[in-house]
Amino acid sequence: MREGDCEGRRLKEQLTNQLPAAGNGLLDRRLFLTGMLGASLAPIASVQGAEPSTSREQRKPWMQAPGDPLNPYGQPSKFEAHVTREGIGSQVGTTGSGASRTPLQSLQGTITPSGLHFERHHSGIAQIDPAQHELVIQGAVKQPLRFSMDDLARYPLTSRTYFLECSGNSAANLRDTAPDMTCGQIHGLVSASEWSGVPVSMLLDEAGVKPEAAWVVAEGADAARMHRSIPLEKMLDDALIALYQNGERLRPEQGYPLRLFLPGYEGNTSIKWLHRLELSHLPAMSRQETSKYTDLRADGRSEMFTFDMGVKSVITSPSGQQRLQEPGVYEISGLAWSAAGPIKQVEVSADAGQSWAPALLETPVLDKSLTRFRIPWRWSGAPSVILSRAHDLHEQQPTRATFLERHGASSFYHYNAIQAWQVSADGSVRNSYAYA
Amino acid sequence: MREGDCEGRRLKEQLTNQLPAAGNGLLDRRLFLTGMLGASLAPIASVQGAEPSTSREQRKPWMQAPGDPLNPYGQPSKFEAHVTREGIGSQVGTTGSGASRTPLQSLQGTITPSGLHFERHHSGIAQIDPAQHELVIQGAVKQPLRFSMDDLARYPLTSRTYFLECSGNSAANLRDTAPDMTCGQIHGLVSASEWSGVPVSMLLDEAGVKPEAAWVVAEGADAARMHRSIPLEKMLDDALIALYQNGERLRPEQGYPLRLFLPGYEGNTSIKWLHRLELSHLPAMSRQETSKYTDLRADGRSEMFTFDMGVKSVITSPSGQQRLQEPGVYEISGLAWSAAGPIKQVEVSADAGQSWAPALLETPVLDKSLTRFRIPWRWSGAPSVILSRAHDLHEQQPTRATFLERHGASSFYHYNAIQAWQVSADGSVRNSYAYA
Numbered sequence: 001m002r003e004g005d006c007e008g009r010r011l012k013e014q015l016t017n018q019l020p021a022a023g024n025g026l027l028d029r030r031l032f033l034t035g036m037l038g039a040s041l042a043p044i045a046s047v048q049g050a051e052p053s054t055s056r057e058q059r060k061p062w063m064q065a066p067g068d069p070l071n072p073y074g075q076p077s078k079f080e081a082h083v084t085r086e087g088i089g090s091q092v093g094t095t096g097s098g099a100s101r102t103p104l105q106s107l108q109g110t111i112t113p114s115g116l117h118f119e120r121h122h123s124g125i126a127q128i129d130p131a132q133h134e135l136v137i138q139g140a141v142k143q144p145l146r147f148s149m150d151d152l153a154r155y156p157l158t159s160r161t162y163f164l165e166c167s168g169n170s171a172a173n174l175r176d177t178a179p180d181m182t183c184g185q186i187h188g189l190v191s192a193s194e195w196s197g198v199p200v201s202m203l204l205d206e207a208g209v210k211p212e213a214a215w216v217v218a219e220g221a222d223a224a225r226m227h228r229s230i231p232l233e234k235m236l237d238d239a240l241i242a243l244y245q246n247g248e249r250l251r252p253e254q255g256y257p258l259r260l261f262l263p264g265y266e267g268n269t270s271i272k273w274l275h276r277l278e279l280s281h282l283p284a285m286s287r288q289e290t291s292k293y294t295d296l297r298a299d300g301r302s303e304m305f306t307f308d309m310g311v312k313s314v315i316t317s318p319s320g321q322q323r324l325q326e327p328g329v330y331e332i333s334g335l336a337w338s339a340a341g342p343i344k345q346v347e348v349s350a351d352a353g354q355s356w357a358p359a360l361l362e363t364p365v366l367d368k369s370l371t372r373f374r375i376p377w378r379w380s381g382a383p384s385v386i387l388s389r390a391h392d393l394h395e396q397q398p399t400r401a402t403f404l405e406r407h408g409a410s411s412f413y414h415y416n417a418i419q420a421w422q423v424s425a426d427g428s429v430r431n432s433y434a435y436a
Numbered sequence: 437m438r439e440g441d442c443e444g445r446r447l448k449e450q451l452t453n454q455l456p457a458a459g460n461g462l463l464d465r466r467l468f469l470t471g472m473l474g475a476s477l478a479p480i481a482s483v484q485g486a487e488p489s490t491s492r493e494q495r496k497p498w499m500q501a502p503g504d505p506l507n508p509y510g511q512p513s514k515f516e517a518h519v520t521r522e523g524i525g526s527q528v529g530t531t532g533s534g535a536s537r538t539p540l541q542s543l544q545g546t547i548t549p550s551g552l553h554f555e556r557h558h559s560g561i562a563q564i565d566p567a568q569h570e571l572v573i574q575g576a577v578k579q580p581l582r583f584s585m586d587d588l589a590r591y592p593l594t595s596r597t598y599f600l601e602c603s604g605n606s607a608a609n610l611r612d613t614a615p616d617m618t619c620g621q622i623h624g625l626v627s628a629s630e631w632s633g634v635p636v637s638m639l640l641d642e643a644g645v646k647p648e649a650a651w652v653v654a655e656g657a658d659a660a661r662m663h664r665s666i667p668l669e670k671m672l673d674d675a676l677i678a679l680y681q682n683g684e685r686l687r688p689e690q691g692y693p694l695r696l697f698l699p700g701y702e703g704n705t706s707i708k709w710l711h712r713l714e715l716s717h718l719p720a721m722s723r724q725e726t727s728k729y730t731d732l733r734a735d736g737r738s739e740m741f742t743f744d745m746g747v748k749s750v751i752t753s754p755s756g757q758q759r760l761q762e763p764g765v766y767e768i769s770g771l772a773w774s775a776a777g778p779i780k781q782v783e784v785s786a787d788a789g790q791s792w793a794p795a796l797l798e799t800p801v802l803d804k805s806l807t808r809f810r811i812p813w814r815w816s817g818a819p820s821v822i823l824s825r826a827h828d829l830h831e832q833q834p835t836r837a838t839f840l841e842r843h844g845a846s847s848f849y850h851y852n853a854i855q856a857w858q859v860s861a862d863g864s865v866r867n868s869y870a871y872a
Binding site: 060063072073075078085096106107110113114116117124126127128129132150154156157158195247249250256257273325329330331333362366372374376 | 467496498499500501502503504505506507508509510511512513514515516519520521524525526531532534535536542543544545546547548549550551552553555557559560561562563564565566568586590591592593594595596630631632657658659661679680682683684685686687688689692693709761764765766767769798800802808810812
């Protein structure tokens with residue numbers, strides 16, 4: 001008998017016994033690997049007694065007549081029209097400063113469709129004619145350079161899948177009481193795409209960096225002239241002049257015709273509609289790195305240039321404002337990410353943190369990208385608090401109490417504490433601070 | 437001195453000498469890894485003498501007034517309206533049998549945006565109300581099962597990035613003379629997405645497969661009742677009931693609300709608008725596996741059930757109907773894929789196959805997915821024939837002559853021969869059979 005057979009049999013026995021992985025119904029993630037979850041836990045949701053129901057099917061209009069014609073650029077089904085960006089709004093009294101959020105609870109996998117990528121603009125969406133747009137590299141360089149879009153098209157590209165997260169993501173959970181919101185409304189300022197672009201290092205090498213250069217001020221061509229100061233070291237590392245997102249040219253709201261992309265950095269440093277890189281000895285001390293986008297410490301003092309987004313995870317299903325229809329087996333699924341490198345592990349608890357079980361991580365687990373985690377859960381029908389806790393190679397996602405201890409209650413940016421979802425006896429799911 | 441420094445210096449020396457990797461200007465792919473391509477090969481395309489051109493920029497309308505408002509579901513820039521599916525058409529005398537192709541030459545990276553995924557329909561695009569749709573499993577099973585879309589939503593999902601290729605892809609290159617078409621028009625019946633779905637094995641295990649079952653007939657709910665017979669073994673391996681594509685629910689033209697997805701298999705076996713899986717001892721011998729979708733051998737006899745798509749690659753840039761503006765350095769870039777597993781190597785030739793150099797493969801190189809390859813090329817201005825040749829773990833992509841020898845000139849499906857692009861002295865690029 002082969003070893004694999006033996007392992008298979010042992011697993012099957014565990015399945016038959018529905019071996020728990022942790023308290024309150026969390027089941028072994030290896031159930032996924034056997035393909036036997038259906039049989040072992042049946043019935044999950046299937047309705048038995050199927051017969052060919054030809055007569056009923058023949059009444060369906062889409063089986064009676066040819067369907068719609070081919071089309072040059074496809075769109076979602078009209079039956080999915082409710083799946084849109086969430087929490088869309090501009091701040092009153094501004095010229096288009098606002099945000100929209102990815103509906104994380106409606107999505108699966110790790111790629112965010114570009115139409116649902118979150119937005120954060122400081123003066124609306126610039127609609128730029130690429131024929132009129134240029135990128136200038138100037139300041140502490142041996143040879144200032146100016147690139148048309150046609151020039152840039154000649155350069156070699158790099159393609160990588162990365163997450164992008166606004167540093168203000170999840171700040172709703174800093175309110176005194178847990179707001180009753182969806183997962184996307186709270187955490188949807190994070191998305192992931194395959195970005196293709198020209199390495200900034202290649203262009204800076206061509207310009208010739210002068211020895212005194214230590215910072216690069218990146219400025220956008222939107223009406224806000226949004227700009228941030230980026231350490232030269234990051235620019236020479238993995239920074240991209242991104243031209244493509246998920247295969248096609250950037251969408252306007254992502255900075256068409258080009259944006260800076262800084263993997264793992266807080267979102268607004270990845271300057272959209274980029275038109276200028278200026279090298280200098282010192283940072284610009286711009287509005288968006290002084291009065292905004294700085295972090296509070298517990299003593300009330302600010303920290304500037306806190307670029308990296310911390311290790312974080314969130315259960316996207318089941319999540320806020322969703323509802324479990326009946327007791328039974330469900331998949332708990334969510335996303336994890338970190339600027340510090342690949343996610344090492346995500347643990348899930350269904351008993352408010354009394355016990356934890358490791359979730360399955362979908363492969364490949366990529367550096368600075370979203371990682372999908374999954375674990376089966378048998379919900380008994382009793383009120384339950386479900387949690388996820390991510391680990392990267394260095395750190396563990398903090399509790400809410402730990403975060404507040406470090407940053408104080410007036411903090412706003414870089415909130416990455418463990419999210420608790422309260423499942424009530426009626427199956428309804430609600431945002432909660434039950435695990436602090 | 438660290439070893440890395442030494443390696444860096446040696447590379448830089450090579451760059452300074454612009455060490456060729458193969459004949460007619462192919463350069464070392466390691467140029468990409470150093471970030472020094474810009475400096476070493478300058479000027480590629482940059483225009484020198486950049487000064488802050490504030491006065492000119494201030495005339496640009498998008499810097500003068502706030503941009504467009506946030507939107508619930510984003511779309512491409514109006515300046516990219518020319519990037520659409522290509523070769524869109526239905527066959528005359530049919531009820532919506534037709535295809536559209538992915539514009540491969542306009543895309544980058546490996547993910548195909550869902551709006552540009554190729555289409556192949558046998559009776560148009562069914563517009564299905566998910567509340568009225570069911571999936572039935574019947575035939576040689578212990579317990580027939582019927583699933584509503586709500587039922588299926590309870591099952592655990594798996595997410596993987598896979599290519600999908602129509603077996604009729606690239607058949608244009610079987611014509612006697614090489615047609616003057618774009619890369620997408622010839623080869624655009626291949627796309628790649630992140631697919632999330634329920635493993636078919638899980639549902640079959642729940643139904644209980646009877647010992648006599650060897651095939652599964654999958655049928656769609658479109659007006660064509662498109663159906664194919666799939667070996668049970670494949671269904672128990674990596675087959676998915678796909679519900680999500682690139683994060684969101686399937687698009688209608690990809691089978692909303694659900695399709696079968698068979699990684700590596702010819703596209704039409706991944707039945708769209710799936711409503712029935714029927715297990716049986718024998719295949720159905722349906723129209724689409726007898727009169728169509730069979731392969732010719734050189735002796736004129738047919739082979740049926742040739743599911744796997746062979747190892748293949750194509751240079752997407754520069755490619756048919758594109759034009760190089762002037763002699764100089766360009767990136768040659770393209771895609772490679774195989775049903776037999778991850779791509780091991782892609783070689784590129786710029787001298788009509790006299791010499792070959794290995795291209796850089798973008799990571800991660802995934803099983804049964806598209807792999808992007810890149811290599812820098814200094815075009816001298818002389819007429820040149822550029823080629824790419826992919827290798828998977830078992831095989832090398834065939835020449836056109838080898839393919840024809842195996843399948844005969846009347847063959848139509850599974851054409852995977854090496855694509856030659858002829859670059860003329862004026863920079864224009866044209867489809868060619870120069871390398872056979």
